[in-house]
Amino acid sequence: MSEQTAVEAPVRGRSRRLLRSRLHRLDSRAAPYLYVSPFFVLFGAFGLFPLGYTAWVALTDRTLLDPSWSFVGLANFTALIHDSYFWNAVENTLGIFLISTIPQLAFALFLAYVLNTKLRARTFFRMFVLLPQVTSLVAVALIFTQLFSHDYGLVNYVLGLFGIPAVNWEAGRLSSWIALSVMVTWRWAGYNALIYLAAMQGIPDELYEAAAIDGAKPWKQFRHVTVPLLRPTIIFTVIVSTIGGLQLFTEPYLFEPLKQGATGGSARQYQTVVMYLYEKAFAGTQFDFGYAAAIGWALFLLIAVISLVNYLIVRRIRSAEA
């Protein structure tokens, strides 16, 4: 290579040069494909192929136990549309998503605002704020499930100190949603705050100075300068939270007292869509792959719609920047 200092016969040198230049041409043509191919091969094999295959499995009555299966057309989808448990799961998923995301992002915004002031021990606070993100979903779910347990949970104990009677968090619909939202919020608020913080630091000081000259107090500056300029970032976090929120599984799955069946409580009060998929495919004795694939496909459509919205928003941001 570069450090090689070959002293060779001119003729051999020329043929070598020819070979080398050919190799170089081959290299510059083929190498890029070679370098990007691992990603595409792996994604094709374990990402794209299963997604396409889902559509096919969803059209069959395939189960894990019975190797023979037959084509059933859209029967799984027709059943899904009339399946009240499916819609219940959709409702739960959206409900938990709403009450976890909106307060969480509002809090994250405020937290970012506070972190953006002149602070001592800045890194120290940032580390603490990010600590929950390092904690695995399983750990979050198990620790909070214990904190929220009915008879001996710390949460009910603290409420009791204020004379509030013990809440059976897991049993109620709204109460279970709240408990799960606390888990989601705890894990993600700090992460989103850091994202907002990064964006806030990109806001030019002149804007604040101009606002200050106009007599705007800090709160007004926050509302009229910070928030509007953060809008793209806010939209970004909303979409990322949506995609994550629609696939909520671990927290509600481990919130169940018996950790079995994945029904999300006795009245399915907190069963999410992915839990329902898991119940149909892996948790019972039916292993109904065809139906579960249909659920997966339905959820994919739901997310695809949001991805489309995502794309439109990204386009708008670009035009705003220009």
Added chain:
Amino acid sequence: MATVAEHARLRGRRRPLSRKLGAAGPLTYVFLIVVAAASAFPLYWSLVVASHDNAAVAAYPPVLTPGNQLWHNLHRLFDSGEVNVDFWTALGNSAIVAFVVTASVVFFSALAGFAFAKLRFRGQKFLFVTVIATMLVPVQLGVIPLYIEMIHLGWTNHLMAVIAPNLASAFGVFLMRQYIAGSVPNELIDAATVDGCYTFGVFRHVIWPAVRPVAAVLGLLTFMTTWNDFFWPLVVLSPRNPTVQVAVSTLASGYVQDYALVLTGTFVSILPLLAVFLVLGRHIIGGIMRGAVKG
């Protein structure tokens, strides 16, 4: 790399005092200390429960300080005779999976990022848009066919089933491409080419040394994500050969529920990442904030 965030930070040093809230007041610190405490409390609580026997879980009023049973609980956890999971196997499995996936993601991302950022080839733009598009596809929704695929490959209950699908990452390719495009000068590559380097030589001698900072961040994030992954391992692995997350959840679904033991397992499962975080936390924060501005 001169990211927006870093620019902002540099500029921030010259900010006039009048801007924004100015210096933080005592209330701000009180607020932040409360937030920090709330962030740390659940982790502290898992240590409290893990260091008592199970009866303490039902104590009234609740026990709030660590006890002296941690060692005993750890012994119970790892002495596979007493609990329903082999925790050593679980930790080993998670380590293998996380290391292999991390190494592979970092390497292949750097390689593909290099090609997208600095080489010219037909379909380059289209392929890169495809990479970005795949980030929007929730791959785990293909879980049923992926499971069927694993049956055909004979990988169910094997670590390969959790390793193979994670070996490449669209986010990684994207991150690397942006970084390489923005921070490796073309002259450096030209110089290497003039010296007779093949493209892989350029990668080895120019790109790889230059991407180290971002490789470290990508590696850390990938390691965290892989270590914490739960849904797919739960589906495809058996509790006999689990990752640590599956093992902890199996612990929690044992016939006799013992919270002291469950939270001991939980605590142990967090510990490696906690250690990494304490040492390299500021890099992770930097990575997240950088990614935020770029993404």
Added chain:
Amino acid sequence: MKTFLKTPRRRASSVAALLVVVGLVATAVVASTASGSRRDTITLRVGLFGDFGYHDLYTKYEATHPNIDIKEDIESYADHHANLAKHLAVGSGADDIESVEVGFIAQFKSQPNLFVNLKKLGAGSLQNQWLSWKWQQSIAPNGAQIGLGTDVGSLAICYRKDLFAKAGLPTSRAAVSKLWPTWQQYMAVGKRFEQRAPKNVHFFDSGSNVFNAIIGQLNPAYYDSHGKVIVGSNPKVKSAWNVTMQGVQAKESAGLAAFSNDWNTGYKKGTFATVTCPAWMMGYIQGQAPKTKGKWDIAAVPGGGGNWGGSFLTVPKQGAHTKEAYDLAKFLTSPASEAYIFKQTGNLPSQPKLLKSRAVLGFKNPFFSNAPVGQIFGSSAMKLKKQILGPHQGDIQTAVSNAIQRVEQHKQSPGASWKQFLKDVKSVA
């Protein structure tokens, strides 16, 4: 910049990084495909859904079989059976010996080709060890013997003497047994109990445990002899539901999901006074609340004898050491072993000779105020008959537990919950 390219250290480290990648991938492949050990010792894995009390027996067996190493896997009831079905279907992952509870035996019997026919290994000669209905329950439609019986769950009621005394009820087991010849009367006693019970203490733990016990006394219950699901049309199932609801609505239930952490804590704290007690429940109570020793006693179950639970040991065909696995299963279900387990955990043998033996009949359990548990459970076990079971017994049981809990948690009326239960049954069975 050339010097930069030439720096050998950089070069070496990037090569090293590459080697690490390759090495790790190779390690992973080897690690994940290497199967077991190639030593002479054979590791046998036993998959259970609770503590069967086998630990001492393993030690004993390993002592006489130096080439055998035994490992135990325990999962929750539902997880264990769901994972077993999964591992059988994909052809790997099952243990050498897998326990199957009676609620699931019909489901696995329908796939006899996935299990070793134990008759081919000589189990036929052991037939007379077991109660004949227990033996028959694990015979597949094609005649293959897929399991060896472990225990049976003949029924009684475990009750807290101290709480009964506080509520002004009799405490001796004979007098208590006389209080409730029927389940209606049991619920009536519950009403009396609630009126004078200490605060936050209920008469029974959970409606689903009562319901499961009543179902254990019915024949037919969920399935008729043609294998048809008759949950909705069997009047006896409906009346079991009604009597359970009667108790739940009179606030006699503590509403704790069986086997949940709150239920376990309930044992420790004494938040319920009675619990339907299949023989295997004794060991569970002792394990959960060792400090309540002496506060418990055991009375007869309302409504006559019945069976709830009990298991089989099976040998999946995919195992590498099916012969050795069978030998171990034979040992674990041998009369000597089952007698030993009974004394340790209370799990009742499924073998008539043992049930009639002095060792069982004479056994008194000190934890339960020296109740003659051998006599109480043994004699009723002898009268048990084969119950008709179907492939989705376990799913139906899960659905009904949820249905009862919905009422206990005031989320639905009994009528609405029953309707939803029938709908659930239709979708699973």
